[in-house]
Amino acid sequence: MTTSTPCYWMHLGAGSFHRAHQAWYLHRLLQQGDESWHIALGNIRNDASALLAGLAKQNGQYTLETVTPEGERAWETITSIKKVLPWDEDLTALIEQGTDKNTKVIAFTVTEGGYYLDTDHQLDPRHPDIQADLSGDARTIYGALARILRQRVAQHGAPVTLLSCDNLRHNGERFRHGFLTFLQLSGQTELHEWVSANTTSPNTMVDRITPRPTADIATRVLAETGVNDAVPVMGEAFIQWVIEDDFINGRPALEKVDVEMVTSVLPWEEAKIRILNASHSCIAWAGTLIGQSYIHESTQTEAIKQLAWEYVTQDVIPSLTPSPLDLAAYRDVVLSRFGNPYIQDTNQRVAADGLSKIPGFITPTLTECYARGDEPRATAVLPALFFLFLQRWHRGELPYEYQDGAMDVDALHRMMASDDALTQFTTDETLFGPLAQDARFSDLLRTTVQDMDAWVTAHQPS
Structure with a gap:
């Protein structure tokens, strides 16, 4: 009208x-x-x-x-x-x-x-x-x-x-x-x-x-x-x-x-945030760490795409099932969209605001995996990548300026400069909530950071 x-x-x-x-x-x-x-x-x-x-x-x-x-x-x-x-x-x-x-x-x-x-x-x-x-x-x-x-x-x-x-x-x-x-x-x-x-x-x-x-x-x-x-x-x-x-x-x-x-957006919201948004960040952090600039470039790198696929398949889909959506089909559509070479979306844009994305997009899946008795090995890759990303940021080794609305620059630099930076990161309740006090999670993340550090080294361009 x-x-x-x-x-x-x-x-x-x-x-x-x-x-x-x-x-x-x-x-x-x-x-x-x-x-x-x-x-x-x-x-x-x-x-x-x-x-x-x-x-x-x-x-x-x-x-x-x-x-x-x-x-x-x-x-x-x-x-x-x-x-x-x-x-x-x-x-x-x-x-x-x-x-x-x-x-x-x-x-x-x-x-x-x-x-x-x-x-x-x-x-x-x-x-x-x-x-x-x-x-x-x-x-x-x-x-x-x-x-x-x-x-x-x-x-x-x-x-x-x-x-x-x-x-x-x-x-x-x-x-x-x-x-x-x-x-x-x-x-x-x-x-x-x-x-x-x-x-x-x-x-x-x-x-x-x-x-x-x-x-x-x-x-x-x-x-x-x-x-x-x-x-x-x-x-x-x-x-x-x-x-x-x-x-x-x-x-x-x-x-x-x-x-x-x-009446309720919940099923769509959870699928989008955990499958699309969290995978997007995973790809951006991983791609940046091995010297790539664009999301499509990183998504088309099979080793990176596999990290995102495993995260969704092993941990997210079980967390969101049952759902009115076909979650596996949604995963595949999302990864196809990320691989679009014509968008020219940058890893810099998608990597931003990680301090909000960890608790908002990723920690709920970590928590739910433990609640049902599973170890969230595939999901732990995401905060591990972000920790390695922050290390590069602290050392001035990122190829771009990192933007994060939740970042206290001086405090984050102090944390990353300390001898126990990973412990401080893993036990940060603003990032991981109750898991910050969970020894299982601390051990998992420490091991995963070591594994992903080796992964980054192995996938650096020759």
Whole structure:
């Protein structure tokens, strides 16, 4: 249905993934003649200003290039971003848009580390960014939303859905718990009560491999379409979105564009996080350690692909069975997607944020293997690879800058410089939860690190 005054889907997080995923779905609704929902796009931090400026010059439009594993490319002009919200220190444009009564959904992509949760999935109030926001700053999703929603309550108090679109298990629930905890800690009692009663936070599962844009995308776009696009984006042809249907103040008719609206995302979420996300990291860390730059290159290296295959087959599939999904088939589709040579996704991008990915993507499988009486030998390879990766980082031997939103650089360097670095790593409760005190796990990881160190040496290019 078309309305004269459109509703707004305000999105916080102006990265490539939003523009290749959520914006594409809403664009498809526009193509069907449903003009009732528009996107307003902004960023919490001042690290996307050039992109936002480029989008603004193009009236929010840009080209999305997709490519199949067989190399078939397609180009599409995405038109769903109707407002580009410029950044300033006071978040003026974000507050104005979030306060608009027609803004009925506030969605966000802030990466796994952007939720500042510990291994018990509780908000970590000790983190410097959270400390700053508790004092009134707006560095995080919590501080930014508190500013936006305080003004919304003051003006009219219309309900709004707060929608996480990140690869975080139970993302809606865990964001919501973190946000309500933040509001309690900051003494915002009235806002806490309002958020509890006037917002919902559905869990979601999102999927499309979206590498950081490179210069050759714009060149191809110009050659194929004749459009001189300053801010194109590229992703794989595969796409999926599963959302719990719990919107408090209306939503787009997403089911008309193949979004799966469900009661619970749990089976899809667990399969995606453990099979896709964890394997992705495994391949990136292993590939980096033997001198490779690209995900497809590493996936096509049989010894690396075998590590990921064994991890999923030996440990993950038994942990997730029974499942409504064909987990073995999903594993094979995922590895095929990773091997797509046309995506040119980098090990650097996928290797990032390991300190959040270990507890979020990998530790649950370790824990469940022990619970059913199995030793998680295949899964232990992943944290072992990450430890070796951190060793190279500490020594300045990585071929790129490692980015990790949960990293205290000085503390991590101190740990890796110590004589008992592996012991400290293995007994870190923020990474491994109760397993940090489990001698079986400590012994397994120590042995696995030794084995993988030898594996890396054996697979170095001659």
